[in-house]
Amino acid sequence: EFVDRIIRGSVNEVGRRTLQMLLTTWDVTGGGPFAASAIATAGLAKTVDVAQGLFIGPVFNPVLKKLGADQVTFRASLCASQVVGLGILRYGVSVEPIHSLDVDTLVDAVAPTLQRYLVGEIS
Numbered sequence: 291e292f293v294d295r296i297i298r299g300s301v302n303e304v305g306r307r308t309l310q311m312l313l314t315t316w317d318v319t320g321g322g323p324f325a326a327s328a329i330a331t332a333g334l335a336k337t338v339d340v341a342q343g344l345f346i347g348p349v350f351n352p353v354l355k356k357l358g359a360d361q362v363t364f365r366a367s368l369c370a371s372q373v374v375g376l377g378i379l380r381y382g383v384s385v386e387p388i389h390s391l392d393v394d395t396l397v398d399a400v401a402p403t404l405q406r407y408l409v410g411e412i413s
Contacts, residue, residue, distance in 0.1 A: 293352045301357060305405030308353070309397045312373060313380075321381030345370040346388060350408075357409060368407040376400060 296308050350366035359365055376396070379385040390394065406412070 293349065293356065295355060296349075296353050297356050301403075302411055304353070304357065304408050305403075306397055306401040308349075308369075308408070309373070309401050309404060310393065313393045316377065316381065318352050321377070342370075345373055354408065359409060361412065365407055365412065367413070369404060372400060372407065 292311070296304060299307065332374075346366045348371045351362060354362045354365050363364060376388070379388045380396075381389075
């Protein structure tokens with residue numbers, strides 16, 4: 291259902307929809323998967339597991355395939371790098387101003403990069 295909600299609508303807004311849904315969901319739960327301080331304290335291995343288990347496999351691979359994107363694995367990894375990094379800074383270690391920014395401001399700042407990773411040209 292999450293993937294279907296992301297791809298529903300204009301492809302030109304898929305990056306924005308993805309971030310809006312993720313951040314809104316996480317904010318309600320105090321950070322969801324990122325609230326677990328394990329990401330900040332357990333090291334790189336745990337972060338890799340989170341990226342693969344929460345984003346690359348269940349979210350970005352299916353989204354990219356449904357969008358008909360090329361280089362699915364590469365694009366999915368780039369997308370995960372954005373959301374994992376954002377999640378760690380916002381929820382894991384509470385870096386300001388990212389931690390306290392409203393969702394719309396954060397989406398406005400990050401969505402163009404995610405949009406390019408999803409459907410734009412990648413060098």
